[in-house]
Amino acid sequence: MAKRYDYLVVGAGFAGSVVSERLATELDKKVLLVDKRNHTGGNSYDYYDDAGVLVHKYGAHIFHSNHDDVWRYVNRFAQWNGYTHRVLAYVDGLKLPIPINLTTVNTLLKKDFDEQGLRDYLQSVRLNIGQIKNSRDVVVSQVGEFLYEKFFKNYTFKQWGVLPDALSPEVTKRIPLRFNTDDRYFGDKYEGLPVDGFFKLFDRMLAHKNITIALNTDYKKIINDVKFDNLIYTGPIDYFFDNMHGELPYRSQRFEFETLDREYYQEVAVVNYPNDYEFTKITESKHFTKQIHPKTTIVREFPEADGEPYYPVPMDSAAAIYEKYKKEADKLKTVHFAGRLDQYKYYNMDQAVKRALELFNSIAAPKK
Numbered sequence: 001m002a003k004r005y006d007y008l009v010v011g012a013g014f015a016g017s018v019v020s021e022r023l024a025t026e027l028d029k030k031v032l033l034v035d036k037r038n039h040t041g042g043n044s045y046d047y048y049d050d051a052g053v054l055v056h057k058y059g060a061h062i063f064h065s066n067h068d069d070v071w072r073y074v075n076r077f078a079q080w081n082g083y084t085h086r087v088l089a090y091v092d093g094l095k096l097p098i099p100i101n102l103t104t105v106n107t108l109l110k111k112d113f114d115e116q117g118l119r120d121y122l123q124s125v126r127l128n129i130g131q132i133k134n135s136r137d138v139v140v141s142q143v144g145e146f147l148y149e150k151f152f153k154n155y156t157f158k159q160w161g162v163l164p165d166a167l168s169p170e171v172t173k174r175i176p177l178r179f180n181t182d183d184r185y186f187g188d189k190y191e192g193l194p195v196d197g198f199f200k201l202f203d204r205m206l207a208h209k210n211i212t213i214a215l216n217t218d219y220k221k222i223i224n225d226v227k228f229d230n231l232i233y234t235g236p237i238d239y240f241f242d243n244m245h246g247e248l249p250y251r252s253q254r255f256e257f258e259t260l261d262r263e264y265y266q267e268v269a270v271v272n273y274p275n276d277y278e279f280t281k282i283t284e285s286k287h288f289t290k291q292i293h294p295k296t297t298i299v300r301e302f303p304e305a306d307g308e309p310y311y312p313v314p315m316d317s318a319a320a321i322y323e324k325y326k327k328e329a330d331k332l333k334t335v336h337f338a339g340r341l342d343q344y345k346y347y348n349m350d351q352a353v354k355r356a357l358e359l360f361n362s363i364a365a366p367k368k
């Protein structure tokens with residue numbers, strides 16, 4: 001007789017893997033974890049390329065979090081290397097810290113502001129926009145037209161295919177301003193990468209006798225042949241409902257890798273190119289993996305309209321479609337939805353872990 005599973009979990013990224021591990025370890029549940037890709041780890045997946053350099057297949061993934069419980073949890077499956085992320089932006093031939101800080105403004109404007117000087121400068125150039133309606137409003141009301149043009153306008157156009165005034169305010173709300181020389185990109189309490197790679201972290205997390213993994217498997221191909229009691233779904237919510245309310249739009253990305261016969265290519269892990277070239281950034285993973293290797297591999301990121309779903313599009317029309325799917329999802333009692341694709345949200349890895357732990361807790365101790 002075919003094996004029966006307590007849970008079929010769709011998607012082996014952080015969301016699906018964490019909940020699988022918890023169900024198997026804590027509740028002794030039998031789990032079938034399926035992913036249509038040929039590896040676990042979802043977008044966080046890394047691997048050694050042909051030259052032996054550890055690279056991130058779907059763009060740079062730096063783990064950072066302010067959640068103690070999330071950090072404790074991921075520490076069970078990896079040692080962390082203590083990396084602190086730094087990003088530069090190539091503007092007018094200069095490489096300047098991002099987020100914008102004192103060094104960024106002083107170098108670009110050839111000034112010598114102190115903290116108060118920078119505050120006064122920004123006060124004098126910021127535009128007085130009554131009600132903030134879009135991403136452009138967010139930026140020009142904080143830093144004025146000049147810095148908007150240099151750092152945000154063209155980068156946003158490359159990233160999203162539309163100018164900032166067509167995007168909802170939340171896209172740029174995430175970019176902080178620094179009035180000192182702090183050039184850390186995140187500034188969270190915890191930050192780093194697994195010493196021996198994300199792929200090893202996932203191997204350890206999923207190495208449990210109760211977990212069966214099926215790769216290269218779209219769940220729709222097997223769902224009628226597998227016996228299971230509950231479904232946990234971390235894939236795209238519109239696909240789950242056969243696109244009955246239309247497709248949710250996503251922005252995708254093409255990654256072009258190049259291995260170079262030198263130890264390092266650039267100063268930091270990520271250099272953004274807001275105004276030059278077609279790509280948005282060049283990432284050099286050796287900076288954050290801390291791997292010692294005579295060669296290096298860099299990757300150029302080209303945003304695209306079609307392809308793998310990476311970024312939900314922050315437009316009201318997309319949010320309206322998502323709400324329709326959410327209503328359908330709320331009607332189902334034996335299906336739990338989780339992860340960034342299901343929620344149609346940009347989640348950092350720690351948020352995906354946090355939500356998966358919360359989902360597990362609600363399964364383990366359901367509210368009466």
Ligand SMILES: Cc1cc2nc3c(=O)[nH]c(=O)nc-3n(C[C@H](O)[C@H](O)[C@H](O)COP(=O)(O)OP(=O)(O)OC[C@H]3O[C@@H](n4cnc5c(N)ncnc54)[C@H](O)[C@@H]3O)c2cc1C
Pocket residue numbers: 010011012013014015016034035036037041042043044058059060061062063064217218219220234235236239253310311338339340341347348349350352
């Ligand atoms: C370019 C880029 C850079 C990022 N950098 C960072 C960073 O530096 N730090 C950070 O914290 N976060 C970063 N993120 C976000 C991070 O990728 C997400 O937080 C994380 O992927 C969320 O995990 P998840 O399990 O929800 O989704 P995913 O990792 O996407 O996993 C979902 C899985 O479901 C599978 N799946 C989908 N449909 C099906 C189906 N029909 N059948 C079977 N399997 C299916 C997919 O193949 C995928 O493996 C970045 C994201 C992108 C796009």
